[in-house]
Amino acid sequence: NADIAMYHAKAQGRNNCQFFTPEMNERAVQRLLIEGGLRRALGNQEFRLHYQPQINLASGAVTGAEALLRWRTPDHGLVSPTQFVPIAEECGLIVPIGQWVLREACRQIRAWQDRGLCVVPVAVNISVVELRRPGFAESVARILYETGVPPHLLELELTETRLMQDAESSMSVLRSLKSIGVKLVMDDFGTGYSSLSYLRRFPFDVLKIDQSFIHDLDSEDGDAGIVGAIIGMATHLRQKVVAEGVETEQQLALLRIRQCDAVQGHLVGRPMEADGFAGLLAGGMPAR
Ligand code: C2E
Ligand code: MG
Ligand code: MG
Ligand code: MG
Secondary structure (H helix, E strand, O other): OHHHHHHHHHHHHHHHHHHOOHHHHHHHHHHHHHHHHHHHHOOOOOEEEEEEEEEEOOOOOEEEEEEEEEEEEOOOEEEOHHHHHHHHHHOOOHHHHHHHHHHHHHHHHHHHHHOOOOOOOEEEEOOHHHHOOOOHHHHHHHHHHHHOOOHHHEEEEEEHHHHHOOHHHHHHHHHHHHHHOOEEEEEEEOOOOOOHHHHHHOOOOEEEEOHHHHHHOOOOOOOHHHHHHHHHHHHHOOOEEEEEOOOOHHHHHHHHHOOOOEEEOOOOOOOEOHHHHHHHHHHOOOOO
16 A cells, blocks of 8 residues: 555654764764774873872871873874773773873872872772773782882772673682772762672772762752761761862861861862872972
């Protein structure tokens, strides 16, 4: 029947149209561009690490740093890690990139030590894709050994959501990493679904409260009680607590009252080049 055939053709046509929307096509093209760019980025030395200070709330001293990956492309300038890290994870390039990040952070720690600076622990973000590769813990041990960095100066940050998707299989790798002597940080805490029993069993040394909770502290219905409860729980588990994304004096004051250990955010220091961070270390006491 002609009508039915016509109907099918239209329906199919519509489906095809929906599948190849211009918007999607653009996204697919952007994806391919990023993937292609990433394949050349390591060889072209387009990556840098920036370092964002963490400030101890009681003493005001710089007690740590987070290394954040920066990618400057020849054609499109800076591309945010929130854009390229997920693509690097999907195509597997996060593995060599992650190894570069670890080695570069350790090389930098060593260079600061060689200049006689009093170096604080540096936290490196690790993707679960890297964590689940056989031999990951061994590669961390090798990089520490080759760069001559004491393990306690390296922290590895893992985001809660991704880790909990396959909690059991991560456990043995985390234990191996702990046995090397590096510290483990649970990043973006509060955005995932960790059960209390996992939190107790996982060997995390530091818990980072997700920025969304910190930003909420300034809003009408902001809940300082939740942040206080997270801090209380972490303290009970003998974990250090870091608040990330601290931008206002009000947030800082509330975190101080709740006895948060350390803060990280634009209010106390933006991510900066290695030399800028060396200046902070050399200066001893920061602004606050
Ligand atoms: P993250 O690990 O949660 O890092 C914190 C992010 O918050 C960073 O964004 C940092 O620049 C930003 N930030 C710091 N202070 C403030 C503040 O006061 N306000 C606001 N609004 N933001 C602040 P960035 O550098 O764009 O990195 C985004 C994410 O990309 C990171 O989130 C991390 O998940 C990932 N990432 C960054 N570097 C690496 C890396 O070397 N390897 C891997 N696997 N992931 C990385
Ligand atoms: Mg992080
Ligand atoms: Mg985070
Ligand atoms: Mg994050």
